[in-house]
Amino acid sequence: MKKQEQIEDAVVDIILSEGAFAVSTVKVAKKVGISQSNVYLYFKNRDDMLMSVYQRxxxxxxxxxxxxxxxxxxxxxxxxxxxxxxxxxxxxxxxxxxxxxxxxxxxxxxxxxxxxxxxxxxxxxxxxxxxxxxxxxxxxxxxxxxxxxxxxxxxxxxxxxxxxxxxxxxxxxxxxxxxxxxxxxxxx
Amino acid sequence: MKKQEQIEDAVVDIILSEGAFAVSTVKVAKKVGISQSNVYLYFKNRDDMLMSVYQRxxxxxxxxxxxxxxxxxxxxxxxxxxxxxxxxxxxxxxxxxxxxxxxxxxxxxxxxxxxxxxxxxxxxxxxxxxxxxxxxxxxxxxxxxxxxxxxxxxxxxxxxxxxxxxxxxxxxxxxxxxxxxxxxxxxx
DNA sequence: GTTGAAAAAGATAAGTCTATCTGTTATAGT
DNA sequence: ACTATAACAGATAGACTTATCTTTTTCAAC
Missing domain, CATH: 1.10.357.10 (Tetracycline Repressor, domain 2)
Structure with missing residues (x-):
């Protein structure tokens, strides 16, 4: 699976377990198993990440x-x-x-x-x-x-x-x- | 007006303008014009503050x-x-x-x-x-x-x-x- | 095998936040 | 006036975050 999708899935996981406000690049990266900074290779910023999940x-x-x-x-x-x-x-x-x-x-x-x-x-x-x-x-x-x-x-x-x-x-x-x-x- | 009510009103203000996730003791205190630590004189913690507003x-x-x-x-x-x-x-x-x-x-x-x-x-x-x-x-x-x-x-x-x-x-x-x-x- | 780009990790500055602790001022009761 | 307490401000430790910048690793093309 593409890393971007993995990230989006991780975001969904966190939303369901802790709520959308609890989504952070740190948690997402930990869940996917990448370093926090690399989230920014796939998304412009946190909001962009959330929006991407939303639109999916x-x-x-x-x-x-x-x-x-x-x-x-x-x-x-x-x-x-x-x-x-x-x-x-x-x-x-x-x-x-x-x-x-x-x-x-x-x-x-x-x-x-x-x-x-x-x-x-x-x-x-x-x-x-x-x-x-x-x-x-x-x-x-x-x-x-x-x-x-x-x-x-x-x-x-x-x-x-x-x-x-x-x-x-x-x-x-x-x-x-x-x-x-x-x-x-x-x-x- | 009682300070506790002022705080609750400030919480409502912030919820309406920025959303509930954006409510923080710092912002609330600034809005009311008290120091951040004093919020804890009226509420056990942040969740307690939110719950109080909810129940009101x-x-x-x-x-x-x-x-x-x-x-x-x-x-x-x-x-x-x-x-x-x-x-x-x-x-x-x-x-x-x-x-x-x-x-x-x-x-x-x-x-x-x-x-x-x-x-x-x-x-x-x-x-x-x-x-x-x-x-x-x-x-x-x-x-x-x-x-x-x-x-x-x-x-x-x-x-x-x-x-x-x-x-x-x-x-x-x-x-x-x-x-x-x-x-x-x-x-x- | 060398090179160059892509993918990843690491480090970090700067910010926000919570909750607590320590002082200070105001105020009510005596 | 004195004292106890309530009301407040200030300072701060410790956690988390975001976003950026730097360095290392991977890997394919030549």
Whole structure:
């Protein structure tokens, strides 16, 4: 495995065990087994390292999204919203710590400002468009896409966290169950 | 104003401007205008200081909740769920940065473990009871209370953040609008 | 095998932070 | 006025960090 990836994995490890604020070049280097100064061969600085990890996770979510279909007006809107929720859900199942990592880094960098549009990039364009279209057609309530996205994120990540904590099995609540919570909330 | 409160206010300031991880005794002392060592006259250590701020916010939310009514079986369940959501909503309106502060500190301490039941204390007992009762009566879908609470939190804090960012006025979405998003999602 | 570049380690300056300890000033009670 | 205590400031040890600069090692090309 490439050293840069090893470093990124080490960052994820530390985020999950100690939190994003605890990530330091010293700890990362120790975990990978390289000297601290060499971290700077692969990343400009600490923030750059964190951002790289963040964007890797975002890419993984977005790789599950079929943006073409999401913008395809011939597909019913409910189906498209469902597709979006499903991709977040699938990501959370395959990568249970992924949403935590995203949240952690976002929180760490959030205040500081890490550029306007670095966030969910494409999703932050496509989903609002979808929501607006649906609202115009009076299929869903008028609402900001950010609220919908936050709901989806909250439901899915709380569920996966409960599973991780062993509060119930991962099959206790199906995707349909979780989707219903969101969809019936927003539909008109 | 009591010095301890001044310190807690300074902590909130720093959390809002730089994030919880950036809170240090040095910065806090500078903000209040006391010497750094004196912070330790009011708090056992840094974590104690953060926890104190956290619990102050929680108390402020809980002071809005009528726990007696919330557990009163003679009141319809929808009304009681609504009461709960309303108290979080009212808190967010009166104290727009309150939810951010809670989230920030939770994130910071979250990984480390700051005791099992320190969280929303009473709310973390009463709301799950309410949800279970409602589910048993087949009024709402069976679901963990944590998911409901996360939804409520997500909707309300995203809305207030959008308002703070100036994306729309605080009256754009009424309490009823936001409540509908949650209630219609969970009801059977 | 020599050379030159890339990859790594080492050393270090400069900064921040926590927590404690030691003094000093203010203040209340007597 | 005196004293005990609370409130405060100052100093400092010890840990950690970041980012840079210097030196060593590795290794491929010639």
């Amino acid at each position: 996770q975002i890419k993984r979510i977005q790789s599950r999204v079929d943006f073409k279909q999401l913008g395809d007006v011939s597909i019913p809107i409910e189906t498209r919203v469902k597709m979006y929720v499903r991709s977040v859900y699938d990501f959370s199942k395959e990568n249970p710590q992924g949403l935590t990592v995203i949240q952690q880094i976002k929180f760490l960098m959030g205040q500081v400002d890490f550029g306007p549009a670095i966030d969910f990039v494409k999703l932050n364009e496509v989903v609002p468009k979808l929501i607006k279209e649906a609202a115009r057609q009076r299929l869903i309530k008028p609402m900001p896409a950010s609220v919908l996205m936050a709901m989806v994120f909250a439901v899915i990540s709380t569920n996966i966290n409960n599973v991780k904590k062993g509060e119930y099995s991962k099959d206790q609540y199906s995707f349909e169950d979780l989707f219903a919570l969101v969809w019936e909330g927003i539909k008109l | 916010q929680i108390k402020r939310i809980q002071s809005r909740v009528d726990f007696k009514q919330l557990g009163d079986v003679s009141i319809p369940i929808e009304t009681r769920v609504k009461m709960y959501v309303r108290s979080v909503y009212d808190f967010s309106k009166e104290n727009p940065q309150g939810l951010t502060v809670i989230q920030q500190i939770k994130f910071l301490m979250g990984q480390v473990d700051f005791g099992p039941a320190i969280d929303f204390v009473k709310l973390n007992e009463v709301v799950p009871k309410l949800i279970k009762e409602a589910a048993r009566q087949r009024l709402i879908k069976p679901m963990p209370a944590s998911v409901l609470m996360a939804m409520v939190f997500a909707v309300i804090s995203t809305n207030i953040n959008n308002v703070k960012k100036g994306e729309y006025s605080k009256d754009q979405y009424s309490f009823e609008d936001l409540f509908a998003l949650v209630w219609e999602g969970i009801k059977l």
